[in-house]
Amino acid sequence: MKLSNLLKLPAVLALLASVPTAAEHTSNWAVLVSTSRFWFNYRHLANVLSLYRTVKRLGIPDSQIILMLPDDMACNPRNAFPGTVYSNADRAVDLYGDNIEVDYRGYEVTVENFIRLLTDRVGEEMPRSKRLLTDDRSNILVYMTGHGGNEFLKFQDAEEISAFDLADAFEQMWEKKRYHELLFMIDTCQANTMYSKFYSPNIIATGSSEIDQSSYSHHADNDVGVAVIDRYTYYNLDFLEKEVREPSSKKTLGDLFDSYDEAKIHSHPGIRWDLFAGGEQGGRERLLMDFFGNVQNVEVDSVGNDTELKEDLLLLGKKIAELRARSEAEEAAERNQTSPRPLLENHTTRRVTAAKVEVDENWWGKKAVGAWALAGCSLVWLAASYMES
Amino acid sequence: MCQLRSLLLVLVAIFSLVHAISDYHEQLVLRPLQPSLLLASFNFQSNTSWESFEQQNFRYFPRSLGQILQHANTRELHLRFSLGQWDAESWGARPWGGRREGGTGVELWAWVEAETDEDADGRWLTLTNALSGLFCASLNFIDSTRTTKPVMSFQPSGYHTNSTLSNLHLLHGTLPREVVCTENLTPFLKLLPCKGKAGISSLLDGHKLFDASWQSMSLDVTPLCLPGSEECKLQITQTIDMVLDIQRSKRPRDNPIPRPVPSEELKCDTSKPYHSSDVCFPLDTTSQEEDWSLAQIFGHAMKGTCPLATDGIDPVCIHVPHARQVYWSEGAQEHKDKSGYMRCFELAPESDFEMILPRQEISEKAPLEQPLLYAQRSFIGYGQERGGVQAILTNPSPTSAVDFVYMESLPWFMKLYLHTLTAKINGNSEDVIQEMYYRPALDRKRGTQLEVRMFIPANSTVILTYEFEKAILRYTEYPPDANRGFDIASAVITIGNVSIRTTSLLLPLPTPDFSMPYNVIILTSTVMALAFGSIFNLLVRRFVGADEAEKLDIRMLRRKVQAVASRLSRRFMKKTAKQE
Numbered sequence: 001m002k003l004s005n006l007l008k009l010p011a012v013l014a015l016l017a018s019v020p021t022a023a024e025h026t027s028n029w030a031v032l033v034s035t036s037r038f039w040f041n042y043r044h045l046a047n048v049l050s051l052y053r054t055v056k057r058l059g060i061p062d063s064q065i066i067l068m069l070p071d072d073m074a075c076n077p078r079n080a081f082p083g084t085v086y087s088n089a090d091r092a093v094d095l096y097g098d099n100i101e102v103d104y105r106g107y108e109v110t111v112e113n114f115i116r117l118l119t120d121r122v123g124e125e126m127p128r129s130k131r132l133l134t135d136d137r138s139n140i141l142v143y144m145t146g147h148g149g150n151e152f153l154k155f156q157d158a159e160e161i162s163a164f165d166l167a168d169a170f171e172q173m174w175e176k177k178r179y180h181e182l183l184f185m186i187d188t189c190q191a192n193t194m195y196s197k198f199y200s201p202n203i204i205a206t207g208s209s210e211i212d213q214s215s216y217s218h219h220a221d222n223d224v225g226v227a228v229i230d231r232y233t234y235y236n237l238d239f240l241e242k243e244v245r246e247p248s249s250k251k252t253l254g255d256l257f258d259s260y261d262e263a264k265i266h267s268h269p270g271i272r273w274d275l276f277a278g279g280e281q282g283g284r285e286r287l288l289m290d291f292f293g294n295v296q297n298v299e300v301d302s303v304g305n306d307t308e309l310k311e312d313l314l315l316l317g318k319k320i321a322e323l324r325a326r327s328e329a330e331e332a333a334e335r336n337q338t339s340p341r342p343l344l345e346n347h348t349t350r351r352v353t354a355a356k357v358e359v360d361e362n363w364w365g366k367k368a369v370g371a372w373a374l375a376g377c378s379l380v381w382l383a384a385s386y387m388e389s
Numbered sequence: 390m391c392q393l394r395s396l397l398l399v400l401v402a403i404f405s406l407v408h409a410i411s412d413y414h415e416q417l418v419l420r421p422l423q424p425s426l427l428l429a430s431f432n433f434q435s436n437t438s439w440e441s442f443e444q445q446n447f448r449y450f451p452r453s454l455g456q457i458l459q460h461a462n463t464r465e466l467h468l469r470f471s472l473g474q475w476d477a478e479s480w481g482a483r484p485w486g487g488r489r490e491g492g493t494g495v496e497l498w499a500w501v502e503a504e505t506d507e508d509a510d511g512r513w514l515t516l517t518n519a520l521s522g523l524f525c526a527s528l529n530f531i532d533s534t535r536t537t538k539p540v541m542s543f544q545p546s547g548y549h550t551n552s553t554l555s556n557l558h559l560l561h562g563t564l565p566r567e568v569v570c571t572e573n574l575t576p577f578l579k580l581l582p583c584k585g586k587a588g589i590s591s592l593l594d595g596h597k598l599f600d601a602s603w604q605s606m607s608l609d610v611t612p613l614c615l616p617g618s619e620e621c622k623l624q625i626t627q628t629i630d631m632v633l634d635i636q637r638s639k640r641p642r643d644n645p646i647p648r649p650v651p652s653e654e655l656k657c658d659t660s661k662p663y664h665s666s667d668v669c670f671p672l673d674t675t676s677q678e679e680d681w682s683l684a685q686i687f688g689h690a691m692k693g694t695c696p697l698a699t700d701g702i703d704p705v706c707i708h709v710p711h712a713r714q715v716y717w718s719e720g721a722q723e724h725k726d727k728s729g730y731m732r733c734f735e736l737a738p739e740s741d742f743e744m745i746l747p748r749q750e751i752s753e754k755a756p757l758e759q760p761l762l763y764a765q766r767s768f769i770g771y772g773q774e775r776g777g778v779q780a781i782l783t784n785p786s787p788t789s790a791v792d793f794v795y796m797e798s799l800p801w802f803m804k805l806y807l808h809t810l811t812a813k814i815n816g817n818s819e820d821v822i823q824e825m826y827y828r829p830a831l832d833r834k835r836g837t838q839l840e841v842r843m844f845i846p847a848n849s850t851v852i853l854t855y856e857f858e859k860a861i862l863r864y865t866e867y868p869p870d871a872n873r874g875f876d877i878a879s880a881v882i883t884i885g886n887v888s889i890r891t892t893s894l895l896l897p898l899p900t901p902d903f904s905m906p907y908n909v910i911i912l913t914s915t916v917m918a919l920a921f922g923s924i925f926n927l928l929v930r931r932f933v934g935a936d937e938a939e940k941l942d943i944r945m946l947r948r949k950v951q952a953v954a955s956r957l958s959r960r961f962m963k964k965t966a967k968q969e
Contacts, residue, residue: 037869037870038870070869072568072570074570074571074595074599075472075568075569075570075571075599080645080646081642081645082596082599082600082645083570083571083594083595083596083597083598083599083600084596091643094596096570096571096595097571098571098575098594098595099575100571100572100575101525101572101575101576102525102572103522103525105525105526105527105568105572106527106566106567106568107527107530107868107869108527108529108530123518125514125515125518125519125529126518126522127518127519127521127522127523128522129522129523130521130522156869157869158868158869158903223646353538353540353826353828354538354539354540354826354827354828354838354839354840355826355827355828356824356825356826357807357825357826357827
């Protein structure tokens with residue numbers, strides 16, 4: 001943070017003092033997962049990409065969006081529109097666009113990687129762009145789509161995540177203080193069963209269809225050749241596009257959920273409030289921008305006065321100068337010490353490389369020796385058997 | 390191509406001598422190919438001094454990449470994203486002598502500084518993972534089974550001091566299955582100083598690039614030193630080459646599907662005797678050069694020049710005969726070179742640049758450079774158990790022989806039989822193999838690596854064949870789309886400074902019926918239920934002979950019912966008697 005920004009802090013603090021800071025979040029993250037491979041599941045990737053465009057439009061930066069695409073639709077040889085994915089037959093918006101960052105793609109989209117992402121149990125070499133670096137002040141939107149059933153969701157038609165796995169992953173996130181509030185949306189067949197096992201606090205969950213209900217696609221594009229979007233996602237997007245036009249929107253989750261029309265969606269969307277701190281009432285009043293947009297609220301533990309802050313800054317500056325001087329001195333000393341850099345003595349580098357295939361020049365000679373040895377043995381044997389008889 | 394290359398060499402030479410003038414350079418070379426195709430080669434190059442790189446003082450060198458290289462102790466890096474097949478027979482030699490292209494998918498090789506092999510492997514892991522995050526590609530799948538350490542095929546192209554050279558480890562990995570799409574182009578453009586906003590990079594659009602018949606994106610980081618001086622610098626070169634179909638590129642983006650042309654727009658050969666309002670013989674336009682413009686091919690005109698490229702090199706060049714008509718937008722200046730086939734344009738910095746080539750009947754064509762070698766590779770054999778690979782290598786030159794290295798890196802489940810490796814020259818088995826390096830595969834640990842140095846005399850064809858066995862994978866090792874087959878990386882042919890890559894292959898492995906476990910579970914459950922039922926019956930039931938069993942008799946039943954009834958009535962009678 002720049003010094004000028006720091007000096008502006010008191011003004012910001014005065015503003016914040018009037019707002020109850022305890023319930024604030026300071027960052028927004030989105031985890032957008034499609035779980036279907038193959039061209040005929042185009043609509044699932046289009047679902048996810050439309051959500052990606054929406055949260056990006058409302059301000060969440062690419063670094064805070066984890067996008068999982070199990071197949072390549074944009075550059076698929078079957079796609080008549082190379083480099084594009086459309087979620088509507090009018091083809092007004094190219095969802096792939098010119099600027100897209102896919103974090104997990106192809107075979108990387110697995111149940112294991114998804115749970116590792118949520119719980120942050122990853123190897124040390126995992127790049128930051130593929131990690132969910134949230135804390136207890138982060139609001140997360142988790143959107144999933146694919147083919148599912150009663151309490152499971154298929155990943156790439158090869159493996160499944162169960163509702164219990166997902167509930168346990170969220171519980172682990174809560175225990176590790178990895179979220180503040182979480183909005184879980186899922187568009188799949190029998191979607192509402194997927195969130196039925198959740199037991200961690202501060203989760204609002206919504207799904208497209210009840211148990212024994214399918215989730216249907218909305219419409220197909222004849223030139224793309226397949227269905228381009230699912231109904232539930234389509235009407236969610238419809239609301240977000242028409243009602244939530246800019247980041248200052250005051251529309252609430254209640255407004256979004258009230259807009260669901262079962263006659264249009266062709267299934268019964270479900271909403272789960274009981275895990276949320278304020279229950280249904282509190283949840284309904286949450287702004288959509290708390291999950292789909294990006295906020296930069298600042299939380300300060302203790303409100304100090306102006307002089308104290310300046311003193312602290314001064315102290316910090318001195319400390320930095322001191323540390324810098326020390327490290328410079330150390331570096332200089334090191335440089336002096338190792339200026340004639342000793343070459344690696346007593347060190348044998350073992351290189352494992354391919355071995356050279358040698359063609360034996362003396363091939364016939366060796367064969368002859370072998371033949372003679374065999375002949376000699378048989379001669380001895382013959383002689384011995386002759387002597388015995 | 391020759392002229393182009395010599396020109397570029399001169400430019401590079403000028404660069405390395407007077408690098409103080411500018412540290413960034415970009416150029417686009419357009420080159421029409423037959424039939425109705427256009428090769429566009431974008432080249433972006435910038436330098437940074439070694440000191441400023443060490444001090445993390447980045448100017449044109451991208452910081453994100455620089456820090457990864459420092460973290461992974463990588464001294465030289467080559468990364469390739471490629472799609473499609475180069476048709477050498479009709480397009481001639483490859484751009485940049487094939488040095489700036491990789492096999493289908495993603496290819497990465499680097500020289501990592503480390504003292505031991507284990508350290509090098511660790512840094513390679515760091516490097517691949519970091520690059521996977523940066524380039525949105527699954528480079529983290531380059532694990533030990535996909536990593537090879539070639540002996541002859543790759544040599545460092547940069548300058549390394551002798552002390553570092555002894556600690557450098559070459560590691561090479563390929564991902565033939567990886568798709569290349571807009572998410573790879575986005576970070577690629579972000580590494581450029583002008584970020585695709587101005588200059589030739591503004592022409593790069595994923596919608597056109599990924600519609601190309603062949604395309605290759607490359608990124609090279611090499612250290613360069615002036616001979617005899619201590620001054621060293623790090624050079625980053627990014628290139629994008631694509632072969633665009635002119636007619637296909639001219640289709641509108643919102644309606645790219647070719648539809649029947651209305652009859653009034655048909656171009657008919659009116660000289661035909663049967664030509665009438667309902668009979669049309671298409672007009673032969675092959676003798677005419679296709680008409681096109683930059684905006685038609687790339688979607689929009691070029692947005693000015695990149696202000697950071699101040700070296701005075703013309704940013705746009707086109708390789709057509711001087712007789713070809715070219716119109717360009719105001720403010721630009723044309724420079725024709727002496728060879729007769731190359732002209733470059735000096736652009737006005739602020740205004741958009743557009744170039745139009747009209748339809749023209751022209752007999753003169755820019756000459757094609759003949760490739761040094763034609764290579765094709767395919768599978769032979771049949772069945773689920775074994776197979777073979779055949780590589781046909783033709784030396785088209787009537788006079789000079791070719792000495793080259795052929796490298797294969799095969800996955801572990803394709804088990805090569807080295808004793809079956811044969812090379813036949815013009816049908817006769819002659820000794821053309823001069824040297825061979827081989828590292829056999831270990832199941833699930835590493836792949837096969839084979840390098841063969843061969844010699845093909847002038848005007849001859851060598852057919853190299855070998856056989857292999859297909860391994861059976863474990864149930865969980867199959868990818869979700871196992872029935873599609875497994876991609877085998879392309880073979881790399883190195884002829885001195887030139888390299889050629891064959892196409893990748895698709896190997897069908899024996900795949901199980903993936904619903905089989907469920908069938909097994911169902912069948913086993915049925916068998917178990919049957920067995921349990923019969924054993925339970927045997928243990929619990931008492932078995933008697935049919936004649937011993939009590940027969941069900943209606944009269945017996947009636948008698949029993951009568952007995953019970955009479956007993957009940959008697960008891961009732963007793964009770965009433967007592968009450969009385």
